[in-house]
Amino acid sequence: MMGQLYSVGRNIEAKVMKFVSKALIVSLMGASLLAGAAHAATTDKKIALSNNYAGNSWRQAMLKSFESVGKKAVADKVVAKVDVFTTADRAVPTQAAQIQNLILQRYNAIVLNASSPSALNGAVRQACSAGIIVVSFDSIVTEPCAWRITVDYNAMGRQQVAELARLQPKGGNLLEIRGLAGTSTDAKIHGGITEGLKNYPQFKVVRSVTGDWDQTTAQKNISAVLPSLPPIVGVVSQGGDGYGAAQAFAAARKPRPTIMLGNRQDELAWWQQQKQDGYRTWSASISPGISSFAFWVAQQILDGKPVPKDITIPYLAFTQENFEAELKAIPKGGVASKDYTQAGAIAIITKK
Template sequence: MLSKLLIGVGAAALCATATISLADTSDKRIALSNNYAGNSWRQAMLASWEKVTGAAVADGTVAEAPAFTTAENQVTEQAAQIQNMILEGYDAIVINAASPDALNGAVKQACDAGIVVVSFDGIVTEPCAYRIAVDFHAMGKVEVEYLATRLDGGDLLEIRGLAGVFVDDEISAGIHEGVAENPQFKIVGSVHGDWAQDVAQKAVAGILPSLPEISAVVTQGGDGYGAAQAFAAAGRPTPLIVMGNRYDEMLWWKEQKDANGYETMSVSIAPGVGTLAFWVAQMILDGKEVPQDLTVPFLTITQDTLEDSLAATQPGGVANVEYSLEDAMAVVSGG
């Protein structure tokens, strides 16, 4: 058993060296394993993937780059999907994972078969995989730091994401660290909005009667518009709500800005981060040196860039940045 494993590892190492000696990726096949497609962010992510990889296939950079999405957002389903990709002989698998550790077995199998695995957004912890992570902690902290420049202090309402997902824990930890460093702010209520505006609206509407006057709402993206709706429905003054780059949030912000000079900021991850993962996979197949862990910057929209971002975003979409090979190289060398 052990010797078999060792042979496997040896073979993988051989494959890896073989890959490095090749400097051409035109016959390489890269697959996207995606766990969920049911919200606007994921839709934008898939659209970006299709656009950028479509162009890369057309000009012969890679042979093909199909995207596969599991139907039920289940770990078992995605593990089976990855195993299918191994059998189909893809050269690289780009993963947005349903779980940071539960897919490690399947990811390890892929690595052992000599397949390059690049995870992004929902990253995997298996050491053989590459990770393109967002500094969610910093993203949460930035929100409070922005508030400190705008307000003298006050009571905050925190809208969290999906309970049990590490992204939610990270952003929230960042927010709480920011509040600890700016003691003029106090979080008086916290609800889970699941990054969805209708869920956020429901949760905020429920807790509002129990709260004092709120000066600002710290969010995780996708929930800002719902929070605004809940405040309006309760007949309360609209607080400063940090937005999350969604079209409906930016549109609402623009309307408020035009009507009464409302000022806020918006921060989130660009769904185009998937295309960065694609280029990183391509670079690795091309034999380039890429660090195992990369960090991508988040996308911030300010009062001044609001109009441009809104104009560039599709109705129903998310403010986006798509990566080119040059951008990817810049991120790799910078990180």
């Protein structure tokens, strides 16, 4: 009901007559059809997801979230068609070609997890000039005509240090695991951690290694430096690398530090194991469900709603108290995720 009033109120242009008449019909037909009418402006719209890599658990969960929310939206007659397209090789030209195909197939909106922040700008501009709405998320594009959805990585980095200060009040030496070099995500999380450390001078980062958000890479690089390091009390990380860090410390027969985790099932399962002897830590990461949020953003734009070009959504965190409940819901080897509902997405979009 709220959504309906909202949409009627906002559409004061040509569509208003159509809406008013629909609203009248709906009020006659009863409450059961309210939802459908509220989205009347997008019932004939087609939305596509363009993605460039599917080989890890995060991307798989991201695709699944988009697909399931999209399917439901089609069943609810919010939109006409939702399709997921993914390439396998992370290559820019393949994804550019894919976007061009989507333009030819006349999708009304393309939701995009980009293989490059700038190299896809040409294809994105073509889509925009063809009148297609482009919403980029996670790995965003810099082309101004596209919308950009990111996570507050800086806050995530700062909060990690705050949590660590709570768990290790005496402070000590830290090991930092960095993400993929050169990405904005890595720079932002690292920036947040650096800012956070200014408030807690009792900590000192004695070495930083590259983990590429990947368990194996993290374990390999940490194993290489561990023998040369003084005792470590905590590990600050970027997600996907915590379990590898734990394994590296175990393999080197070194005492287990407080490792900040990243919401992967194996990380949380490891946490549950360690918890038995009183181990405490904190876990945070970007939810793969950001794709479902991007879906609703595209739908809202198609619906004619005012949506800011840059949207920041909160990261997903778990504490000692609530991680075990979440662990049960994550598939083995998967990652914690949160699908967005339309109402939940609108709340974030309209929040100032």
